[in-house]
Structures are given as C-alpha cells and as structure tokens.
Amino acid sequence: MTEGGSAIEGGTAADGAAAAHGRTPADARTPAQARTAADGGAVSDSGAVTDADAATTDSASAERAVPGEAAAPGGSSAPGARVTERRGAAPAVPTGRGVAFGRRTAISLVHSLYRPRVLGAWKVPAQGPVILAVNHSHNVDGPVLLGTSPRPVHFLVKKEAFIGPLDPFLRAIGQIRIDRTAADRAAITGALGVLAAGGVLGIFPEGTRGEGDFAELRGGLAYFAVRSGAPVVPVAVLGTARRGRAVPALPPLRARIDVVFGEPFTAGDGSGRRTRSVMDEATARIRERLSAHLAEARQATGR
Numbered sequence: 001m002t003e004g005g006s007a008i009e010g011g012t013a014a015d016g017a018a019a020a021h022g023r024t025p026a027d028a029r030t031p032a033q034a035r036t037a038a039d040g041g042a043v044s045d046s047g048a049v050t051d052a053d054a055a056t057t058d059s060a061s062a063e064r065a066v067p068g069e070a071a072a073p074g075g076s077s078a079p080g081a082r083v084t085e086r087r088g089a090a091p092a093v094p095t096g097r098g099v100a101f102g103r104r105t106a107i108s109l110v111h112s113l114y115r116p117r118v119l120g121a122w123k124v125p126a127q128g129p130v131i132l133a134v135n136h137s138h139n140v141d142g143p144v145l146l147g148t149s150p151r152p153v154h155f156l157v158k159k160e161a162f163i164g165p166l167d168p169f170l171r172a173i174g175q176i177r178i179d180r181t182a183a184d185r186a187a188i189t190g191a192l193g194v195l196a197a198g199g200v201l202g203i204f205p206e207g208t209r210g211e212g213d214f215a216e217l218r219g220g221l222a223y224f225a226v227r228s229g230a231p232v233v234p235v236a237v238l239g240t241a242r243r244g245r246a247v248p249a250l251p252p253l254r255a256r257i258d259v260v261f262g263e264p265f266t267a268g269d270g271s272g273r274r275t276r277s278v279m280d281e282a283t284a285r286i287r288e289r290l291s292a293h294l295a296e297a298r299q300a301t302g303r
Contacts, residue, residue, distance in 0.1 A: 102173025110147030120261035129230035136204035138240035155202040222282040225267035234262035236297035260297035
C-alpha cells in the first residue's frame, strides 16, 4: 500500500540541481533569496537555495492542523481539530473525523485478520512531530502500522495506489500521495505540513518493498528529519512476508505479526545546516540506528 521512502530522493537531488542550474551563491544573493534562506530554505554545499526547500517556503505560513492532532499553544496537541488553510497554500489534509475513521478501520481490520503483538509503543512521543521509519517487506505493512500505532499516522503513499475508489478514501484518511519518479513538491509540502503541526509522518525509507532489512535507504527520510528537526522512531514490522515467494502472499489469517517500536533519536548533527554533506551523514546515522533496532527486534521476537 505505502512506499514513501523514495519520495524525496528526487527532492534531495534537487539540492545539487540548484547549483547545476546556476543558482546564485550566498555572497551574491538577491534580497528575495536571502529572505528565503532566512525563512528556512536550505543552502547546498555550493551555497544555493535548494529547489525542494523553495517548494516548501510558501507552505510554512499556511495555517494547518493535523487531522485528529491539531497543534495547541505550547506545542501540545488537541484531538478533533479541523484543518484551515490560506489562499494559495497546498491542499489541506482532511479533518480529524476522516483520519479517526481511517484509524478505527485499520485497527478493526488488523485485529480481526491477524494477531498483532505490539512492543515498545510507549516509546513513541505522545505529542509533537514524529517520523516513524518502518521496514518494508509486504503491502500490508502500512495498514498494519496504521492499526497498531499509538498515534494517527500520515504515510507517504505511492501515487499508483490512488486509483478508483481508493483515491478519495486514502485522501480522506490523511494519506499523502507521492510521485516517486520526480521531486513531488506537493507531497513534500504536505509531509512537512504534518510535522509542522505536530503530527506523525510514516515513511518506508527503503523506498519500495524488499527484504525489509534497511540495507539500502533513500534520501527522503534524512531530508524530512533534518528539515523538520522531528525525532525519528524506528519501527520493525515482522511476520508479514513469507520467505521464498517471488510475489509475497497475504499473511495467513490469525497469523502473529510483531510490531516493535524503538527509541526515538535525532538524525541531524545539531548544527541546523541542511547541506549535502549533512544529509549524507544523517542518512548514515539513520541506517545505523535502524539496522540496530531491527536486529534487536528480531532477537526480542525470536524471528
């Protein structure tokens, strides 16, 4: 269902593309460029404002509340708030009712079809922005996490899933459509909007289904983590895929599926910079933490 880890591979590639297309260096910026950088626009190693951050600058001022988790004074969140947006802002995420309905549906389906065992859910911060980084070996990984997470999750979902009746349904429950073949500015804006409002963003950092071992990560997770400053919580979903199948079948009815949440960590180096070298270091740091958590989860569950 959800394969959003590759979402910003194109977005981070835009960092280098800015310089390649002749962006103005820092010592020769126009006042408008200087304001963009001051407002949070990233500057690449060459000193150029990145395309991906330029895409999100306008959205930063949009009045946005995460469905079911509206931002409240002091950074806390209040349930059931509705979304507002200013003229010209990116499309708003749906109201709390839609997200709450989607979560109830996922909880009902997951617990009816399978026997989920959830470990470490208390490690997910109860309030504020969070990124759930999930391994991905089967299509049901996304729905399983939606039905077991202690907080509502907004996943980056590949655009191919938004077909027929699934299109309005996925939008209504707060999932974010992503074009994995390009730098999808609307998806970047929507994902950062969720985090800016104190919500939970779900990402499969491997980009697509595979062994689910975090062996290869795309750049999207590092971009969102460094750009937003949100903590990353590693999540291991185990038991959804059966080894040896070219096309994984659905897990058997009432099969045991383990969902293990890890300790939150900060991906950035604390400098506040978003250069290419910082992103590369963040990706390496993320890979190390996710791989370690997966090994611990397998040991704890006996898988």
